[in-house]
Amino acid sequence: MPEDLNWAIGGEAGDGIDSTGKIFAQALSRAGRHVFTSKDFASRIRGGYTAYKVRTSVDRVESVVDRLDILIALTERTIHENEDELHEDSVIIYDGERSTMQDVEVPHGATALEVPLKRLAEDAGGAIMLNVVALGAACEVTSFPIENLDESLQKRFGDKGEAIVENNKQAARMGQEYVQEEYDQSFDYSMETTDADYVLLNGDEAIGMGAIAAGCRFYSGYPITPATDVMEYMTGRVDQYGGKVVQAEDELSAINMALGAARAGARAMTATSGPGIDLMTETFGLVATSETPLVICDVMRSGPSTGMPTKQEQGDLNMTLYGGHGEIPRFVVAPTTVSECFWKTVEAFNLAEKYQTPVFLVSDLAMAVTEQTFSPETFDMDEVEIDRGKVVDEDEIDAWLDEQGRFQAHFPAADGVSPRAFPGTADGAHMTTGLEHDELGRRTEDTDVRIEQVDKRQRKVETAREQENFDYREFGDPDADTLVLSWGSNEGAMREGLELLDEEGYDVRFVSVPYIFPRPDLTDEVAAAEKVIVVECNATGQFADIVEHDVLERVERINKYNGVRFKADELATEVKQTIDSDSGTQEVEAE
Amino acid sequence: MSSDVRFTDFKSDKQPTWCPGCGDFGTMNGMMKALAETGNDPDNTFVVAGIGCSGKIGTYMHSYALHGVHGRALPVGIGVKMANPNLEVMVAGGDGDGYSIGAGHFIHAVRRNVDMSYVVMDNRIYGLTKGQASPTSREDFETGTTPDGPKQPPVNPKALALSAGATFIAQSFSSDAQRHAEIIQQAIEHDGFGFVNVYSPCVTFNDVDTYDYFRDAIVDLDETDHDPNNRDQAKDKILESDKEYMGVLYQNEDSVPFEQREGIDSSMAEIPDGAPEGAMDLVREFY
Numbered sequence: 084m085p086e087d088l089n090w091a092i093g094g095e096a097g098d099g100i101d102s103t104g105k106i107f108a109q110a111l112s113r114a115g116r117h118v119f120t121s122k123d124f125a126s127r128i129r130g131g132y133t134a135y136k137v138r139t140s141v142d143r144v145e146s147v148v149d150r151l152d153i154l155i156a157l158t159e160r161t162i163h164e165n166e167d168e169l170h171e172d173s174v175i176i177y178d179g180e181r182s183t184m185q186d187v188e189v190p191h192g193a194t195a196l197e198v199p200l201k202r203l204a205e206d207a208g209g210a211i212m213l214n215v216v217a218l219g220a221a222c223e224v225t226s227f228p229i230e231n232l233d234e235s236l237q238k239r240f241g242d243k244g245e246a247i248v249e250n251n252k253q254a255a256r257m258g259q260e261y262v263q264e265e266y267d268q269s270f271d272y273s274m275e276t277t278d279a280d281y282v283l284l285n286g287d288e289a290i291g292m293g294a295i296a297a298g299c300r301f302y303s304g305y306p307i308t309p310a311t312d313v314m315e316y317m318t319g320r321v322d323q324y325g326g327k328v329v330q331a332e333d334e335l336s337a338i339n340m341a342l343g344a345a346r347a348g349a350r351a352m353t354a355t356s357g358p359g360i361d362l363m364t365e366t367f368g369l370v371a372t373s374e375t376p377l378v379i380c381d382v383m384r385s386g387p388s389t390g391m392p393t394k395q396e397q398g399d400l401n402m403t404l405y406g407g408h409g410e411i412p413r414f415v416v417a418p419t420t421v422s423e424c425f426w427k428t429v430e431a432f433n434l435a436e437k438y439q440t441p442v443f444l445v446s447d448l449a450m451a452v453t454e455q456t457f458s459p460e461t462f463d464m465d466e467v468e469i470d471r472g473k474v475v476d477e478d479e480i481d482a483w484l485d486e487q488g489r490f491q492a493h494f495p496a497a498d499g500v501s502p503r504a505f506p507g508t509a510d511g512a513h514m515t516t517g518l519e520h521d522e523l524g525r526r527t528e529d530t531d532v533r534i535e536q537v538d539k540r541q542r543k544v545e546t547a548r549e550q551e552n553f554d555y556r557e558f559g560d561p562d563a564d565t566l567v568l569s570w571g572s573n574e575g576a577m578r579e580g581l582e583l584l585d586e587e588g589y590d591v592r593f594v595s596v597p598y599i600f601p602r603p604d605l606t607d608e609v610a611a612a613e614k615v616i617v618v619e620c621n622a623t624g625q626f627a628d629i630v631e632h633d634v635l636e637r638v639e640r641i642n643k644y645n646g647v648r649f650k651a652d653e654l655a656t657e658v659k660q661t662i663d664s665d666s667g668t669q670e671v672e673a674e
Numbered sequence: 675m676s677s678d679v680r681f682t683d684f685k686s687d688k689q690p691t692w693c694p695g696c697g698d699f700g701t702m703n704g705m706m707k708a709l710a711e712t713g714n715d716p717d718n719t720f721v722v723a724g725i726g727c728s729g730k731i732g733t734y735m736h737s738y739a740l741h742g743v744h745g746r747a748l749p750v751g752i753g754v755k756m757a758n759p760n761l762e763v764m765v766a767g768g769d770g771d772g773y774s775i776g777a778g779h780f781i782h783a784v785r786r787n788v789d790m791s792y793v794v795m796d797n798r799i800y801g802l803t804k805g806q807a808s809p810t811s812r813e814d815f816e817t818g819t820t821p822d823g824p825k826q827p828p829v830n831p832k833a834l835a836l837s838a839g840a841t842f843i844a845q846s847f848s849s850d851a852q853r854h855a856e857i858i859q860q861a862i863e864h865d866g867f868g869f870v871n872v873y874s875p876c877v878t879f880n881d882v883d884t885y886d887y888f889r890d891a892i893v894d895l896d897e898t899d900h901d902p903n904n905r906d907q908a909k910d911k912i913l914e915s916d917k918e919y920m921g922v923l924y925q926n927e928d929s930v931p932f933e934q935r936e937g938i939d940s941s942m943a944e945i946p947d948g949a950p951e952g953a954m955d956l957v958r959e960f961y
């Protein structure tokens with residue numbers, strides 16, 4: 084378990100919580116410390132509680148825990164919201180001169196540092212910098228060299244001019260000095276720095292970066308939390324590589340535009356979240372029957388309906404697996420970590436083009452908003468491979484023309500994959516349609532042709548099963564009696580949970596599954612275990628259901644659906660209780 | 675593009691299953707003529723079709739083509755054109771497809787002004803689902819689903835287009851082969867979104883908006899002193915709800931297509947074998 088420190092800043096939306104948190108996270112990352120961030124936010128622009136949390140250590144951090152060491156509270160509510168995570172060594176920094184913070188009660192014997200944030204900020208050049216004063220105070224408490232803040236302040240405010248940057252540096256120092264002078268005690272916290280150079284990014288950014296690296300040139304989408312960051316990341320950047328981001332009028336348009344671009348030969352993607360996926364559903368079948376390569380990304384949030392837009396959930400698994408009428412051959416890939424968001428996106432484009440099918444890239448809010456540090460080589464661009472599948476050009480097209488010289492875009496090849504001619508290719512003109520069609524793309528209701536084409540499309544999945552490595556990631560003790568299975572962003576919490584369990588003498592094997600369809604065969608793994616527990620952020624256990632379906636055996640479930648991601652210590656406790664219980668389903672109570 | 679392309683090169687070997695006499699035959703012939711006339715060939719042309727009797731057009735033509743889902747043809751066309759501006763993109767569909775289920779996309783496609791043409795086969799009825807009221811049906815037009823008429827005024831697609839900032843609005847009549855082909859040709863040649871509402875009678879389910887009706891009612895703008903570059907004149911003509919016009923109602927000669935404004939000038943299909951040159955810069959941004 085890392086020697087970690089848990090830090091947070093909280094206040095009202097509109098207080099600059101996010102940018103302040105990010106400045107601090109970046110400073111830590113620049114100082115060679117690992118960072119894992121999480122956010123509590125509400126679906127409103129101003130007002131309402133919001134917090135940015137940073138867990139940091141010199142070792143890698145992969146999850147959040149139920150503990151808060153340093154809290155910058157811009158509102159009294161921030162303290163209440165985090166009461167359970169505070170402890171006797173916690174330090175709370177707040178502005179005791181604010182009228183609303185007069186009667187603050189500090190819980191669990193924590194230390195209260197009253198720092199006149201606003202007054203000091205005004206002295207430094209403007210009340211708006213009060214958050215930065217607080218950062219300076221936090222540097223003092225943790226003995227974190229304040230110079231590290233300077234670079235992130237430069238990055239954040241550089242555009243606004245040197246004077247602003249200097250004022251901010253000054254504000255930070257005033258916070259630092261105030262604590263130094265007024266509280267001549269030493270605190271238990273210190274933050275070592277290292278020489279490591281890390282990059283700090285979140286899951287949405289990793290998906291956008293992966294898409295550009297993979298040659299995606301066309302992105303169309305409609306804004307929705309928490310997928311919008313993918314779109315924002317790609318906007319402007321993809322242009323530098325000859326591409327374009329288009330903000331469509333709705334998700335129906337977004338997926339159809341992306342489909343059009345893909346048919347024109349571009350690598351294309353759309354990303355959305357639950358309600359948007361619902362709207363796109365009719366087009367899933369069209370993508371599959373027209374055999375168009377398309378990456379459709381669903382960054383899940385809490386549903387159903389508009390649910391809790393800013394809260395975590397993994398409730399769309401069935402939707403991406405089964406959404407759409409009729410039977411739709413497809414792939415469903417679900418990255419399990421922020422860095423995997425990058426690599427699985429690259430893979431999604433290759434799968435889409437190799438098999439000319441929709442590929443669902445399923446991520447979730449917890450990953451989308453989590454920033455994590457990585458060594459830059461984690462995203463080694465030389466490792467990116469691009470496979471465009473069976474694209475034929477002018478010279479090769481003859482092999483795919485029928486006796487009448489017509490291009491057989493839906494030729495029922497043995498592996499299920501037909502040749503593909505980008506529009507503009509001489510002699511390649513052909514029809515394609517959502518209607519059942521023959522090998523030329525012409526509408527048909529001929530019973531034999533129908534069967535031939537359905538079988539042909541389904542064969543792609545079989546071919547992919549043979550050719551691709553739809554594997555899982557494994558952690559813990561391979562011979563343990565207890566097997567924990569999970570998908571999506573739970574991997575980090577469970578990995579750390581394993582260490583906690585190990586300390587208490589519980590041996591656990593953990594398998595994290597990034598491929599939902601096709602997926603690895605888990606029959607042997609399940610058979611080898613005495614107890615199988617499936618961990619996921621939804622109420623009904625959608626992944627547990629498919630595991631049971633595959634292995635024809637009951638599994639136990641840990642489900643969390645209160646909108647908050649799993650925390651490592653909490654998850655370890657849940658697993659422990661499930662192991663100790665004789666049988667039956669365990670569920671985490673919604674908080 | 676080869677110069678010896680004839681309009682029959684755009685014909686597929688599939689025989690249309692439209693009812694004998696359906697207006698869509700004429701509409702399609704004019705589209706093929708116009709495509710050939712403007713120097714296109716099937717290998718550089720992409721036809722996107724909607725759903726309906728009208729939408730079957732893609733099947734009977736020969737080109738790169740996609741027949742999509744109901745109402746969503748326009749976004750597909752926009753995606754195709756943006757990903758490869760070298761292609762000639764034509765979108766076709768019915769009045770139900772374009773002005774009902776796809777009405778939202780219509781307005782936004784007009785606003786976006788991508789360089790493509792949009793041909794709506796307006797028969798003032800739902801043909802393929804066997805005769806229900808469409809958004810352009812008359813207020814008192816009796817159908818199985820509207821026994822006393824829709825009791826709502828018909829939409830005026832040209833007015834919608836004009837108010838959304840259209841740069842080209844025209845109307846034609848499928849049985850006037852010569853004029854129809856000319857009008858479609860003008861839409862293709864227009865630098866931007868060329869919208870043509872085509873009266874394309876349904877001989878099976880609409881006994882009001884017939885060939886005879888249109889033949890009597892239609893006024894050719896070429897035989898009037900209408901100036902299509904004058905937006906006010908265009909507005910007046912478009913708002914005359916009791917008149918049926920043929921010809922270009924409005925054209926903005928200064929139109930600059932969206933993809934040009936966005937700086938897209940080449941196909942997005944060409945990509946390197948691995949990550950693009952200098953892609954590590956994408957990572958370094960996160961320092």
Ligand SMILES: Cc1ncc(C[n+]2csc(CCOP(=O)(O)OP(=O)(O)O)c2C)c(N)n1
Nearest residue numbers: 726727728744768769770771799800801802
């Ligand atoms: C989502 C969806 N809803 C309904 C239909 C059924 N449908 C097929 S064609 C059509 C109406 C077509 O009318 P129009 O666009 O006027 O074309 P026409 O057949 O008259 O040429 C409808 C409602 C469908 N295919 N998809």
Ligand code: SF4
Nearest residue numbers: 693696727801876877
């Ligand atoms: S039903 Fe009407 S629109 Fe459809 S093919 Fe027959 S005549 Fe044409």
